Amino acid sequence: MPAFAGSAAEPPLADSYYALLRRCGEGALLLSSSDDDHHHDGVPVAPECAEAELPMIDVGCLTTDNDRSSAAERAACAAAVARAAEEWGFFQVRNHGVAPGLLEDMRREQARLFRLPFDAKATAGLLNRSYRWGTPTATSPRQLSWSEAFHVPLAGVSASSSGADDGGCCNFGELTALRDVTREVAAAMSKLAGTLARVLAEALLVHGQEEPRRRCLPAEACDETTCFLRLNRYPPCPVSASAAFGLVPHTDSDFLTVLCQDHVGGLQLMKGARWVAVKPIPGALIVNIGDLFQAWSNNRYKSVEHKVMTNATTERYSVAYFLCPSYDSPIGTCQEPSPYRTFTFGEYRSKVQEDVKRTGKKIGLPNFLV
Numbered sequence: 001m002p003a004f005a006g007s008a009a010e011p012p013l014a015d016s017y018y019a020l021l022r023r024c025g026e027g028a029l030l031l032s033s034s035d036d037d038h039h040h041d042g043v044p045v046a047p048e049c050a051e052a053e054l055p056m057i058d059v060g061c062l063t064t065d066n067d068r069s070s071a072a073e074r075a076a077c078a079a080a081v082a083r084a085a086e087e088w089g090f091f092q093v094r095n096h097g098v099a100p101g102l103l104e105d106m107r108r109e110q111a112r113l114f115r116l117p118f119d120a121k122a123t124a125g126l127l128n129r130s131y132r133w134g135t136p137t138a139t140s141p142r143q144l145s146w147s148e149a150f151h152v153p154l155a156g157v158s159a160s161s162s163g164a165d166d167g168g169c170c171n172f173g174e175l176t177a178l179r180d181v182t183r184e185v186a187a188a189m190s191k192l193a194g195t196l197a198r199v200l201a202e203a204l205l206v207h208g209q210e211e212p213r214r215r216c217l218p219a220e221a222c223d224e225t226t227c228f229l230r231l232n233r234y235p236p237c238p239v240s241a242s243a244a245f246g247l248v249p250h251t252d253s254d255f256l257t258v259l260c261q262d263h264v265g266g267l268q269l270m271k272g273a274r275w276v277a278v279k280p281i282p283g284a285l286i287v288n289i290g291d292l293f294q295a296w297s298n299n300r301y302k303s304v305e306h307k308v309m310t311n312a313t314t315e316r317y318s319v320a321y322f323l324c325p326s327y328d329s330p331i332g333t334c335q336e337p338s339p340y341r342t343f344t345f346g347e348y349r350s351k352v353q354e355d356v357k358r359t360g361k362k363i364g365l366p367n368f369l370v
């Protein structure tokens with residue numbers, strides 16, 4: 001990308017949002033200190049938050065081909081997955097089929113991608129023109145995400161080109177190593193997500209009560225056109241951790257998400273009425289239930305609010321795979337009666353976008369209660 005050589009990589013978060021932070025009385029927190037934050041060498045850090053012992057499930061017996069595990073072992077593993085989805089909405093997995101070395105390669109190539117000049121990321125058409133940074137709709141600091149990301153559609157990844165936009169193909173430019181590793185990660189995470197969705201669905205199906213119209217199975221409803229991979233980067237943030245988030249509190253609008261976070265930490269989730277921090281565990285992946293699985297499961301599985309805290313000095317990377325159905329798929333339910341009316345993913349997405357535009361906040365599932 002010679003035209004951009006030498007220009008800065010960081011998105012202009014501080015410049016763009018300084019006025020917003022200032023207008024809301026938070027400007028003084030920029031590059032300075034405040035009373036309610038802890039400080040380390042003059043740098044504001046996040047207030048303490050208890051670390052959670054998130055369930056860790058060895059899913060080797062579900063993910064390994066030619067596995068010698070018994071049916072009883074697989075049933076016990078499936079039960080542990082379903083229990084974690086009910087009690088936490090979040091869990092960690094190991095022996096998940098995504099090689100640790102591949103995840104390390106992903107982080108390295110992701111870092112290389114985000115080190116490109118800002119203008120190249122924003123305007124050179126890379127990765128389906130999917131670059132995002134900050135929160136354009138934010139009207140208060142609490143709505144601001146101090147992060148940058150590429151949203152890569154799965155279909156584009158598996159048929160990516162190296163030239164200009166080519167149909168649905170994803171343009172990786174000269175980043176061929178990123179293209180190869182992204183393809184591998186997407187394929188492996190996709191397989192894992194499909195396996196977990198199938199196991200989670202089977203745990204709730206009541207045999208003999210299947211009704212064809214409502215029996216759209218989560219794993220089968222999903223396809224390459226709507227599933228996507230999000231490559232996230234959280235730049236160091238000099239703003240007080242109580243003033244801006246790395247990623248604002250949200251639930252995911254999908255069936256389930258497979259997430260790989262690096263060693264830095266910062267992910268927090270709601271457990272009961274409290275935020276708890278998820279300690280990074282090398283090689284483990286995090287899985288969380290999204291809104292669509294909560295609806296399909298009649299609220300048995302929980303789509304839990306989560307957020308990313310900023311870090312004053314250290315950048316953080318993560319990669320998330322979102323398992324989504326095609327837009328015209330009816331979400332349905334595992335069993336009648338359901339608290340939700342049947343709706344399609346397309347309808348759900350439009351409503352979320354409309355609500356965010358109108359009120360700055362996603363309403364989500366309550367919109368679809370009968």
Ligand SMILES: O=C(O)CCC(=O)C(=O)O
Pocket residue numbers: 230232247252259261267306308317318319320
């Ligand atoms: O970066 C993380 O740890 C969380 C990312 C996330 O929640 C998302 O992309 O929806």
Ligand SMILES: [Fe+2]
Pocket residue numbers: 250251252257306
């Ligand atoms: Fe999320």
